Amino acid sequence: MSYQTRAYDNEHGDPVVVLVADGTHDVGRLAGLLASGNCEQSDLARTILRQVRRHNGGRAALQMLAAHGGPDLLHDVAKVEAEHEAEYLDVIAATRQMANDANAALRAKLLAALGIDDDGETPLAGYVDQLIAERDALMAALRLQATVIVRANEWRAQFEKPVQWPRQAALIAALDALNEQQASA
Incomplete structure (x- = not known):
């Protein structure tokens, strides 16, 4: 494995971690790992995959990943991005529904505390x-x-x-x- 890491604090005192994957196998494994993660990791994976696909070595790493049983991140780009887009839209819809439910509950509590019957309109x-x-x-x-x-x-x-x-x-x-x-x- 050819991974290098470095951790330090930036000028504001915030932590910074740098991860470098070097070589066909390791770049492919890292891209595959991030692509299979949660929504934050998949956003990072999309960025990395766009950058990796621009280079011959990066495309070779993705081809090797697919050849060894990993996801085909080179050819299934549209499929992966569509899955991520659907997941993103589901998260937005769920978040919006949670906000609407919270607002309705708050409205009910407020009007009950004030002794007002809610007409709903x-x-x-x-x-x-x-x-x-x-x-x-x-x-x-x-x-x-x-x-x-x-x-x-x-x-x-x-x-x-x-x-x-x-x-x-x-x-x-x-x-x-x-x-x-x-x-x-």
Whole structure:
């Protein structure tokens, strides 16, 4: 086997691994290994296969891989790429479905927490607008109620003023003067 590896940190401190496959057998094995992996590896395999097919030695490595029972990555390019494209589209569809399911669950939880029955058609923004309108109406009603209470207290205060006789007024003034003298002393 003719593989060489090197690991180091780049200028940002991120790890870097360099793998070099040298020779017909090893290049073919590496390409075959990556082509049979998961979607991230198959994307890398497509890139490597495009680069390897451009060179005589690379095409020879892929032919040798096929001759020894491996996948025919040189001639079945369209088939491999179609499989990868189908897998890619399946992953996208599954991801989209998971996102839609998560959004539906979140919508249901949010509306349940707010005590709103979902009609299934109104966007969340419509419910938010409805809540804001209800809040504004409640605030206006509270302001009106506070104004009525203040006015009622003012009206009651007008009619509940105690009547003061002249002697009471003189006594209150004298007590106020005494309080001022004690406070200043």
